[in-house]
Amino acid sequence: MKIVHCSDLHLGKRVSGNKDYVNKRYRDFFIAFATFVDKVRELKPDICIIAGDIFDKKEINPDILSKTEYLFKQLRDNVKKEIIAIEGNHDNARILEESWLEYLQEQNILKVFYYNKDFEEKNYLKIDDVNFYPVGYPGFMIDEALTKLSEKLNPNEKNIVIVHTGISGGTNTLPGLVSTSILDLFKDKAIYIAGGHIHSFTTYPKEKPYFFVSGSLEFSNIQNEKSDKKGFILFDTDTLDYEFIEIKHRKRIKKDFSYTNFSDLENEFENFVKNLNLTDEEILVISMSVNNNDYINIENLENIAEKNGALKTYILIKNILNIGDSDESSSDLSIEEIEKNLINTWNISEIENFSKNFIRLKELFSNNDKDSFLELFDKTLEVNGDDN
Incomplete structure (x- = not known):
């Protein structure tokens, strides 16, 4: 069985800048996805996996939906068996009654799965001789969720896990990332784990990898993403061979x-x-x-x-800026100004927004508003993460 795996389409993303730049970048994400669809037309895979963040935001306008539906219908026509998608943190609809991903499913374009407390039982489908486990986006529950799933898998079967996560470590502070010690639990139990969330191509372990992050098809956080390569993965469930296929992008x-x-x-x-x-x-x-x-x-x-x-x-x-060189330099600054000066030294791309969010996070924490705190914390780290 041939599988193509992509992630983090971020369709409908709007960046800041002049009108020409904003419009070009808005189109870039659809163009990148259209290029992917053209490649799929050539490959004619059995399965297409999309490991989260189809949309950039939970709420979308008619133009985004129209363009998305048109491209997905073309994709559906060139995938032999099934398009399997999971919800990512950007299109996570926990605060909405319905998700636009549900609409695409109702049009028989794809099957979509969300993380829930019974995911290891409900998020499952078998196609030919392969078991698919689409986990979704567990967020801070990532280690617990994957540990639970690893205990369920039969090592004598072909198992594929789909989860919106990348590998934690180094300077990457995004929520929802998994440690390699958890991934090690899937050795000899999963032939392929399809990841997302991080926007650069990644594999683990170095020898005979079974965890793959395809990366985004287009730059989403263009200032901080590490790799200049964009594309998707082609995987053969019989030979276990894989290939990273690059596509053109901005x-x-x-x-x-x-x-x-x-x-x-x-x-x-x-x-x-x-x-x-x-x-x-x-x-x-x-x-x-x-x-x-x-x-x-x-x-x-x-x-x-x-x-x-x-x-x-x-x-x-x-x-x-140099903080702390002189007591005089900061003696007349407010706490907020001192915090902003400190944040300036962290090499963050969007200082103003981050500083405002930092103040708001303190308020939410003081008020014990856990849900709002976690949502804003997640959003703040996404904007300034290395690859998200």
Whole structure:
């Protein structure tokens, strides 16, 4: 049986920026999914797995639904047996009465599964000689959920697990990530675990992997995602062979820039950008170290880059603030201002939103509003995670 596995489509995503950039990026996610559908048309797989985050938000408008339904109908026509999808954290509908994923299921386009307390019994289907266990998005319950499922699996059968998670560790602080010690429980019990949530291609273990994250089809958090490769996985349940198949997507260029003469900074930066030979379609992500207390007008640099061929430019400033060097420097600051200055040192891409969320999280925690706290905490980490 041939299976294709993709994840994190984030259809309908709206980014901030000028009108041209916003519209292009809105279309990018549909174009990437359409490219995937074209590849599926060539491959004619038996099964298509989508491991969460079909939509970028729980609420969608008619244009998003229309484009999504059109593409999914084409996908359905080119998958021999079944499209199996799970809910991710972005399209998680626990606060809504109904999910738009249910609508797609009602149109007989796909089968969708959600994480619930009886998932190990209810979230199951058998196709030919393969058992499929679509877990969904367990969030903070990930270790408990997968441990419970691992105890159920028969190692003498072909088992495939589908779960919206990636591997925890390093600097990645996203909620809902799984440890390798939990994944080790599935050795010799699952021939394939289809993951998501993280937007870069990942496999585990290094030798003879059985856990796979396909990554997103398009950049969702373009400033922080590690890999420039986007695509999906083709897997054979008989031979256990797999292949990562790349697809075209919006081009991102990541560069480091340093200046030699602060008084001539803008000219140096303009020459730096001109040498990149941009075509008005690339997104630039520039990491820039600042000397001493030099003030950098980021908006001016972004405008220079965009006048010289960048579709959009993000400039990430390193070491712009030093906290704690002088008691005098912070003696007149409010607690909120001190917190914001501290957050500035964490190399976070959306400082203003993160600072506001940080204050709100403290309020929710003080008021013991657990549900609202966890929802906002999840959302805050998603925006600033390395790959989500």
